[in-house]
Amino acid sequence: MGVSFVAEPVHVRTPATSANLGPGFDALGLALALYDDVTARVTDAGCHVEVTGEGAGELPTDETHLLVRAMHATFDVLGARPAGLAVSCVNRIPQARGLGSSSAAIVAGVLLARALVVDGAARLDDAGMLRIAARLEGHPDNVAPCLLGGFTIAWTEPDGARAVTLPAAVGVRPTVFVPDERGLTAVARAALPATVPHPDAALNAGRAALLTHALTADPALLLPATEDRLHQQYRAAGMPETAALVAALREAGVAAVVSGAGPTVLALTEVPEDFAVGIGWAARTLPVDVTGARIQGAILGHAERDPVAAGRKS
Numbered sequence: 001m002g003v004s005f006v007a008e009p010v011h012v013r014t015p016a017t018s019a020n021l022g023p024g025f026d027a028l029g030l031a032l033a034l035y036d037d038v039t040a041r042v043t044d045a046g047c048h049v050e051v052t053g054e055g056a057g058e059l060p061t062d063e064t065h066l067l068v069r070a071m072h073a074t075f076d077v078l079g080a081r082p083a084g085l086a087v088s089c090v091n092r093i094p095q096a097r098g099l100g101s102s103s104a105a106i107v108a109g110v111l112l113a114r115a116l117v118v119d120g121a122a123r124l125d126d127a128g129m130l131r132i133a134a135r136l137e138g139h140p141d142n143v144a145p146c147l148l149g150g151f152t153i154a155w156t157e158p159d160g161a162r163a164v165t166l167p168a169a170v171g172v173r174p175t176v177f178v179p180d181e182r183g184l185t186a187v188a189r190a191a192l193p194a195t196v197p198h199p200d201a202a203l204n205a206g207r208a209a210l211l212t213h214a215l216t217a218d219p220a221l222l223l224p225a226t227e228d229r230l231h232q233q234y235r236a237a238g239m240p241e242t243a244a245l246v247a248a249l250r251e252a253g254v255a256a257v258v259s260g261a262g263p264t265v266l267a268l269t270e271v272p273e274d275f276a277v278g279i280g281w282a283a284r285t286l287p288v289d290v291t292g293a294r295i296q297g298a299i300l301g302h303a304e305r306d307p308v309a310a311g312r313k314s
Contacts, residue, residue, distance in 0.1 A: 017100030022226035070109025134161030149292030171219035
């Protein structure tokens, strides 16, 4: 069966995300109300990407852009690539800070490609979108909340990634502390040991289970629920300012963790007004995004269509 493409441009909005959330390494994630907006249309030839906002002047403007690579990978699954693409990105998610900028690009690419194919939804279901996005990202903990919204639990089976989403409790108040400097996920992962002590693994299993309860039902338990011994302590030497801020916040009674691979710090409970963050950090309170990535109407800012997200009941 041949592939036909829609003539009009398609618009998608993707949220920032925070992964791990302390003990939930490579499994737990949270969508945050900070968004990238992307518009894409099929053209007769070539590929051009326009980037404004975060990453402007740094990110590729051709087919090597991560978003376009995700579109091409999805088009391949759908049956054919268009002759050309024109893409416009309005980026607000900080790059290389541990807030899921790469996942937002991948998810946007997967959603855009499916929407640009006339019968894309019939060719690729929601669970399939999650599998493609997780394969491209390498792990599902960021792409799952980006697609689904809310608090997500993701895992991988032989046929690919799966995820479920749960509503965060009213008392969950995410605040991100974004530093000036950037971090690299590959460097952060290289700091992790090949094995960890059994007691540390056991502690994290219990805390991850407790975190699910705390985030969805009892935020008063978030401080003990966010204790971690699998990754943050090993990465601390590579980002000492981040480790120091996490420690200071936790000493003040705030449930703080490294956001993803860092260097951003995520606080899940209210930060005291007199807490001194220090120079070089930008603090921002972000509500939990509950809808995940979504295709929008013909003009950004107009009424949106129903949310498009992968496997809300995978």
